[in-house]
Amino acid sequence: MTQLTRTQVVIVGAGPAGLFLAHLLHRQGIESVVLDTRTREEIEQTIRAGVLEDWTADLMRELGLGARMDREAHFHTGITLQHGQTRCHLDLMELTGGKRVTVYPQHEVLRDLIAGLEAAGGQMLFGVRDVDLREVTAARPRVTFRRREDGPLETLEGDFVAGCDGSQGGSRQFIEGRTEYQKVYPFGWLGILVEAPPSHHELIYARHERGFALLSTRSSTVQRLYIQCGAGEHVSAYPDERIWQELRARLAAPDWQLTEGRIFQKGIVGLRSFVTDRMQQGPLFIAGDAAHIVPPTGAKGLNLAVADAVYLFRGLEQFYRDGHRERLERYSETCLRRVWRAERFSWSMTTMLHVDPTENAFEQRIHVADLEYVTHSRAAATALAENYVGLPLDG
Structure with missing residues (x-):
């Protein structure tokens, strides 16, 4: 029964x-x-x-669930955008009236x-x-x-x-x-976890001719990093040394050095957008x-x-x-x-x-222009920062 x-x-x-x-x-x-x-x-x-938006972290606290987050998370008041070896810091708190993101x-x-x-x-x-x-x-x-x-x-x-x-x-x-609406991107992310202290105090989003790279933080002893790879590639194509070569090249900047360590996890995910x-x-x-x-x-x-x-x-x-x-x-x-x-x-x-390997040179230059605009225009930087920390919930 x-x-x-x-x-x-x-x-x-x-x-x-x-x-x-x-x-x-x-x-x-x-x-x-x-x-x-x-x-x-x-x-x-x-x-x-x-990465928790400002209001999401506040909701955790409101529900009485924020104690461990407040002890162990990393609170980022800015992000860094990089093109080639040029970096630009966006002060999220200054651009959004005091909001930040929580890496947890x-x-x-x-x-x-x-x-x-x-x-x-x-x-x-x-x-x-x-x-x-x-x-x-x-x-x-x-x-x-x-x-x-x-x-x-x-x-x-x-x-x-x-x-x-x-x-x-x-x-x-x-x-x-x-x-249903969908876009499948012709590339993926190879992500790794590394036993190493942080290389930088905030997230770095880098566009490089070899592809995208992201430097993030998991804890005081573990870093999380990503590199753009082919959508159909297998993780076996990326031994540790190749990963470090790509990260060194894509994140290179004057007077800065990537902190390396033992890679203890790696995996590839595809990227897509989907809405019903x-x-x-x-x-x-x-x-x-x-x-x-x-x-x-x-x-x-x-x-x-x-x-x-x-x-x-x-x-x-x-x-x-x-x-x-x-x-x-x-x-x-x-x-x-x-x-x-x-x-x-x-x-x-x-x-x-x-x-994007499917785009022509004109389209690629447009994306570089977008990045340069964001890093040189306060209005554009503010729009990015407002979206990044989280737009207000509708009533």
Whole structure:
């Protein structure tokens, strides 16, 4: 016999969108259950970089989850843009009236969210099997699953379902009449983790004739660095010495030296932009990577997921408080305004800083002109800084 459990909001996916939503709901006394096919260990140990916009870091603190972040994160008040060997510092705080970004890996954010929700008595089920979403758009939406491979089939029924199951999840497929927009970039990023102290006090985004490079920081003893590579290349084509040769060349600058060390992790990811133009169907609402993907150049992915969670929470809060659905009905519209602005910014940063092998010499020179304009115009620098630290949430 199928076991039936009832809650108010079923959240499918324990990523940033799902876990932030669960915290916001729990704080207002709205019941939810989070389901994920991954184990807790898989979620917490999948290493992913993270740059938190100013308001996202503030939300962590507001939820009582900011203590470890404030102890261990790196707070950057500026970034450096580099073309060839010429560097330009953009003072984010000065350009945006006191805002900054917080470099704190996404998996660390998830650890804090999971631990905090567990301590608060929130319900999370990890490592579930045979998840079936076929009834998520019904009048009484249901998700069926098993807690273990040989366990009984269980049904979780709610008033609403939040599909926060990522780009490969199934929830988006139940949004009817949607149009999907996508751009696949003809290059990727080779990322490494290195045992070495920081080479610079802030992130360096470099455009070089050999391709893009990014210098970031993980901790006082670990650096994270990236180089542009071919979209179809395999990590085996990049032994350690070749990686260091490329980084030395692309990040070279007068009176500066890259700090090197033991590379203990490397991997290649492709870059793409993706948006679906509908994020809701009846009682189903999708959020985060289930609805949109941005290239990492603009550092927007995690922050967009959290914004979706905030907008969905506001709609659910209004519904459970006074029975009104206005915010829920406008959920897609509200989210997509922010999504398309972030997509534009991420696309502009990506095209400005990368060498696209499919473009001609004229197009390449236009991107160099964009970079020179940003580094010589206060108005252009301010626009970049405002987007980088995070635009205000819509009301």
